[in-house]
Structures are given as C-alpha cells and as structure tokens.
Amino acid sequence: MKTAFVFSGQGAQYLGMGKEFYDHSQMVRNIFEEASEALGEDLSAICFEDEKKIHFTPYTQPAILTVSYAIERSLNEEGITPDMVAGLSLGEYTALVSSGALTFSEAVKLVHKRGSLMEEAVPDGKGKMAAVIGLDAALIESICDEVSQTDYVTVANYNTPTQLVLSGSSAGVDKAMIKAEEAKAKRVVELKVSGPFHSLLLEPAAQEFMTVLKDSHFSTSTIPVYSNVTAEQYPDSQSIPTLLTQQMTSSVRFEQMILQMIDDGATDFIEVGPGKTLRSFIKAIDKSVAVKNIEKVSQLQKLVENKHG
Incomplete structure (x- = not known):
C-alpha cells in the first residue's frame, strides 16, 4: 500500500480557498506569512478577498502553491505522508517542495516569475x-x-x-x-x-525562465517526484531546471504519469489543494485505485478518523 499525493494546478483557484485551514491553524497562518514575505504582497488578502488578483496568473500560481503546501503540512501533522508525489503543471512545484527538492519560499518566487512570464508570453488574441x-x-x-x-x-x-x-x-x-x-x-x-500554455509559443518565456532556474538551488528529493514532461521520476536534482523549463512548452502527460505511479505501487491517491479536478481525472484513468481530495478541514478530519478508525 503506497500513498501518492498529487497537487492541484492552475484553474483550480477560487476566492476563499484555504481559509478554513488558515482560521484553524497557526502553522498555516505562518505559511501564508512566509509566502507574503517572498512575494512582497499579502497572500491571504489575495486568496480570501481579491477576486481579480486570484485569477491573474502571476498571483494565481503562488496562491495555489501556498494553499496546497499548507494543506499538505496539515496532513503531515496528522501523520499522513506521501510515498511519492506529482502535480499538474504548476502543481509539480508543490510536489518538489513536498519532496524537499525546493524550499517553499524559493518556490513561491519561482512560480510568481513563471506566472509573469506566461502571462506576457503571447500577445492577447494570438x-x-x-x-x-x-x-x-x-x-x-x-x-x-x-x-x-x-x-x-x-x-x-x-x-x-x-x-x-x-x-x-x-x-x-x-x-x-x-x-x-x-x-x-x-x-x-x-x-x-x-495564453497558449504548454505549447512552443511559450519558447521565449521558457528560455528566460531557464536563466532564473539555473540560479535556484535544488536539493536531492527524499521521495520520488514525477515529471509532467517524461511521466517518470526525476532522476536527480540536476535534471530539475531542464525539466521545469521543458514543462512550459511540452505536453503535460498527466495520464501517463498516474499510470507510472500506479505501476510503481501507488494504491491510494490524495489530491492536495483547491478543487477536485485531479481526483476526477485519476478515477477516469484507473478505477481500481482509491482517490480522495483534501481542500477542507472536515475532509482532513474524516481522513484522520478513517485512518485511526
């Protein structure tokens, strides 16, 4: 029995996401505080009050990352930890943080930059x-x-x-x-x-992002992280900048990635973060695995009760 965490991607955002966890836990409030410092913006205000900013890619990406990471840490506190991790596009950054390959504050800065480059990559209408x-x-x-x-x-x-x-x-x-x-x-x-994400039209943005990634520090993962580009585990920390650059212009092989994780022993999947899109995808990919999603405190409490029940 192996548990895989999969982290939400862009498009899952909504006003008020993560608020229950924020109100419930000082640890989560500290995580939001750390993200706000890295971003130079009040992230709790963006997530809970700013309908416009939460749907603006440069802020959407750090917001989803922060909420997903905060929920994951809440799971960890209850003794629920993953054996392997992955994410959909943006969610791959949360997976890298989860595995210890990337620090949270570094990830916030990276996805803010990534979101800005993606937003500016292609003129409107093109x-x-x-x-x-x-x-x-x-x-x-x-x-x-x-x-x-x-x-x-x-x-x-x-x-x-x-x-x-x-x-x-x-x-x-x-x-x-x-x-x-x-x-x-x-x-x-x-x-x-x-914009036309995950296409060659983002090549100039990807090249610019590569220079940012090369200046970032990546550590060795403590658990397997799966790449959207290859649908396989990252071989080592040296491959991270290259694969994250390619991810901007390559197809996201989510289905193939989930099948590989199942092949590697994943029996239980938990979608961590806003929405339940990935949960529905995984059910459509393979009905034999157990899938849950955690975006509310009540869902976490139920999971904990079942674990100890």
Whole structure:
C-alpha cells in the first residue's frame, strides 16, 4: 500500500480557498506569512478577498502553491505522508517542495516569475486553449498534425484517456476544434486562460525562465517526484531546471504519469489543494485505485478518523 499525493494546478483557484485551514491553524497562518514575505504582497488578502488578483496568473500560481503546501503540512501533522508525489503543471512545484527538492519560499518566487512570464508570453488574441472530451489521443494528435501544416496547434495536456487539451495559435486551435466536432467529440470547450500554455509559443518565456532556474538551488528529493514532461521520476536534482523549463512548452502527460505511479505501487491517491479536478481525472484513468481530495478541514478530519478508525 503506497500513498501518492498529487497537487492541484492552475484553474483550480477560487476566492476563499484555504481559509478554513488558515482560521484553524497557526502553522498555516505562518505559511501564508512566509509566502507574503517572498512575494512582497499579502497572500491571504489575495486568496480570501481579491477576486481579480486570484485569477491573474502571476498571483494565481503562488496562491495555489501556498494553499496546497499548507494543506499538505496539515496532513503531515496528522501523520499522513506521501510515498511519492506529482502535480499538474504548476502543481509539480508543490510536489518538489513536498519532496524537499525546493524550499517553499524559493518556490513561491519561482512560480510568481513563471506566472509573469506566461502571462506576457503571447500577445492577447494570438493563442488559445480548448478541451476535447470523448476522442482518443491518436485521433486528436492526427488532427493537430493536419492543422499544423498551416496553423500551429498541439496537445497541451493528456488528462485522461478521453480528455485532452489543445493549445496553439488561435487559428490553429479554432480549426482543430471544428475537426474534433466533426469527428464526433462529446464536447469541445474553449478554456478561459490567458495564453497558449504548454505549447512552443511559450519558447521565449521558457528560455528566460531557464536563466532564473539555473540560479535556484535544488536539493536531492527524499521521495520520488514525477515529471509532467517524461511521466517518470526525476532522476536527480540536476535534471530539475531542464525539466521545469521543458514543462512550459511540452505536453503535460498527466495520464501517463498516474499510470507510472500506479505501476510503481501507488494504491491510494490524495489530491492536495483547491478543487477536485485531479481526483476526477485519476478515477477516469484507473478505477481500481482509491482517490480522495483534501481542500477542507472536515475532509482532513474524516481522513484522520478513517485512518485511526
């Protein structure tokens, strides 16, 4: 029996996330304080009061990281710890903090910078993203290849066997959406995001971010951390800057990563952080594993009761 923690990604944010834990625990308030110092902004005000800032990528990313880390530390205090960790895109930074590869305050600064670069990477209207539900990966990949002969589009996320996300030029994504509908996709939905994330259009931002990562300090992980880019464990701390740079422009192989974790012995998954998107993805990937999500104090208390029950 191995427990895997998976950490929420961007898009899971909402006003008031983490407030219960904040009110409940001095340790959590200290974590918010540390994040505010690293960010130079009051993070509790952003999370609990500022509807605009919480959805602005440079602040969304540190906010989700902080809430997820605070919840994880609350789990740790109750003796619930992971045997392996991963995250969806941004969530990979929380996973690296969880494993001891990266300090929390360093991670806050990194994701703030990452969010700023992603926000500025592509002029408004030049790129977009869309989710396609109900078609398999091979068919969507062939649609992307066909459309990309004239307008660039790629698979940004492999979330589940039948839910993938497209990213690329606005024209490319529009054309791929039409083709996906013609191929009888169950749903095709344009996503409310500020840019074509996880596509080659973010290459200039990724190159700039690489210089920041090279100045950061990464330690050896105490538990396995899985990479979105390779869907496998990080081999060592030296590989972290390269893989985090690639992550900005590469497909997020979430489905493949979860299957690898199951292969490596994960039987219980806990989504740590706001929302329950990853919980639903994991259920769609493999129904045989146990999956929970923790974003409220009551969920944590129930988990603790079951553990000792």
